[in-house]
Amino acid sequence: xxITIALLVYVFVLLTRYTIKVxxxxxxxxxxxxxxxxxxxxxNGLDLLALGQWQQAAEQFLKVKRTEKIxxxxxxxxxxxxxxxxxxxxxxxxxxxxxxxxxxxxHIEQTPENKTQINVSDATFTQLVLLVQQGAYxxxxxxxxKKAANPLKQSLPLxxxxxxxxxASQNWQTIDKHLPKLAKQVEKQQNVKAFTEWQQQVEKLxxxxxxxxxxxxxxxxxxxxxxxxxxxxxxLPFASNAYLTVLSQTKQTALIESHLxxxxxxxxxxWLLQQVRNYFKLxxxxxxxxxxxxxxxxALKDRENKTLLTTxxxxxxxxxxxxxxxxxxxxxxxxxxxQTDFKLYAVVLAxxxxxxxxxxxxxxxx
Numbered sequence: 001x002x003i004t005i006a007l008l009v010y011v012f013v014l015l016t017r018y019t020i021k022v023x024x025x026x027x028x029x030x031x032x033x034x035x036x037x038x039x040x041x042x043x044n045g046l047d048l049l050a051l052g053q054w055q056q057a058a059e060q061f062l063k064v065k066r067t068e069k070i071x072x073x074x075x076x077x078x079x080x081x082x083x084x085x086x087x088x089x090x091x092x093x094x095x096x097x098x099x100x101x102x103x104x105x106x107h108i109e110q111t112p113e114n115k116t117q118i119n120v121s122d123a124t125f126t127q128l129v130l131l132v133q134q135g136a137y138x139x140x141x142x143x144x145x146k147k148a149a150n151p152l153k154q155s156l157p158l159x160x161x162x163x164x165x166x167x168a169s170q171n172w173q174t175i176d177k178h179l180p181k182l183a184k185q186v187e188k189q190q191n192v193k194a195f196t197e198w199q200q201q202v203e204k205l206x207x208x209x210x211x212x213x214x215x216x217x218x219x220x221x222x223x224x225x226x227x228x229x230x231x232x233x234x235x236l237p238f239a240s241n242a243y244l245t246v247l248s249q250t251k252q253t254a255l256i257e258s259h260l261x262x263x264x265x266x267x268x269x270x271w272l273l274q275q276v277r278n279y280f281k282l283x284x285x286x287x288x289x290x291x292x293x294x295x296x297x298x299a300l301k302d303r304e305n306k307t308l309l310t311t312x313x314x315x316x317x318x319x320x321x322x323x324x325x326x327x328x329x330x331x332x333x334x335x336x337x338x339q340t341d342f343k344l345y346a347v348v349l350a351x352x353x354x355x356x357x358x359x360x361x362x363x364x365x366x
Contacts, residue, residue: 042073045080046194054084058093072155079157082129128161137168151178152185156198159186163202167209172225179239180232199238206242211249219252235263237271244275248282257288264291269307276314277340284347287318299328306332310341317344322352339365 045060061077064070081093131140144165151162159182166174179202186198214222226234226243233239240263247256256279264272272295280286292315299308313328329345342365349358 045073045076046190048080054080055086055089058084058089062093062096075155075157079129128158132161132164132168135168137165140165141169152181156186156190160198160201160205164205167205168212170209170213172228176229176233180230180236183236203238203242206239207245210242210246214246214250219247219250219255222246223255235266237267240267240271241275245278248279251283253288257291260288260291261294264294269305269311273307273311276311277338280314280344281340285318286314288315289319291315292319306335310336310338313341313348314344317348317351320351322348326352 041060041063045057045064048054048057048060058077058080061073061080064073077093078090081090084090128140128143131137131143140161144162151159154162163175163179163182183199183202187195190198210222213225222243229239240259244256244259247259256275260272260275276286292312295308295312295315299305299312302308309328310332313325313332316322316325316328325348326345329341329348333341333345342361346358346361346365349355349361
């Protein structure tokens with residue numbers, strides 16, 4: 001009896017193990033494998049998106065099947081297809097996602113002003129992107145206000161569209177209110193590469209908006225808008241970069257120097273060098289008395305800091321303190337290997353009358 005019971009228990013255990021292996025484990029394994037594959041498709045799509053490889057990004061997003069990711073993946077696929085500027089690809093993506101085609105949903109009529117109007121009653125994400133591409137920002141704003149009242153709750157591509165529309169509409173207070181929160185959210189949710197790409201895209205949008213304001217109004221108006229923003233917004237590196245880029249394009253030296261003096265200590269020293277280099281590229285010289293005195297004192301205290309030395313070299317050249325600029329550059333250019341630094345070095349040598357050495361440096365730039 002005991003032997004029989006033991007055999008029955010043994011057979012039961014074997015059958016249970018066999019059932020688990022045959023029926024349960026494969027499903028669990030396939031599910032885990034599917035989750036991993038979907039995660040890879042989504043991440044690959046983000047990586048390709050960051051690199052600007054729109055077609056490949058769209059193809060990766062279309063492969064995502066995971067429920068919690070699929071809606072975001074659809075929007076990203078469509079966004080990538082439209083950015084690729086390929087009508088066939090866009091149509092293909094719409095068909096695969098079972099979205100209405102543009103020709104079926106877009107109603108166009110000519111107004112007396114010969115402007116394109118689009119019926120927004122059945123607007124989709126595709127139409128929103130197209131409205132932005134056409135510059136129909138007022139119609140896009142209508143959709144945005146209905147569908148994306150709180151940008152923090154929207155997907156990344158819709159957030160970027162929201163920013164572009166708000167900036168094009170010059171809703172400066174709205175941007176000021178939401179931009180720092182958006183930056184924190186994206187930084188937490190995305191990897192370093194994706195966050196860097198996001199910052200670059202937003203910086204371009206800000207540059208376009210600031211440039212448009214400058215063309216329509218004046219430097220004073222641009223400065224008023226900037227000064228009206230909260231410290232949290234002005235402290236964002238990409239926001240400062242955009243503001244300084246537009247000021248540099250119009251050679252507003254006094255405003256740039258004031259900004260660099262105010263925010264130079266709050267940012268990384270590399271940020272200050274980047275701004276000085278950018279200004280040199282646009283103007284050919286950096287003449288800023290107060291900033292030069294400040295940076296020179298810092299560089300003398302920290303003689304091993306090559307970033308400070310390089311910054312001082314640009315400012316010294318702008319002050320026509322050519323020997324100081326030359327000495328500083330000779331300590332950094334051969335380790336930095338920066339083309340703009342070498343160009344400055346060649347200019348300094350020419351100003352010192354060392355023409356042969358200057359020509360040799362210019363030749364090395366090619």
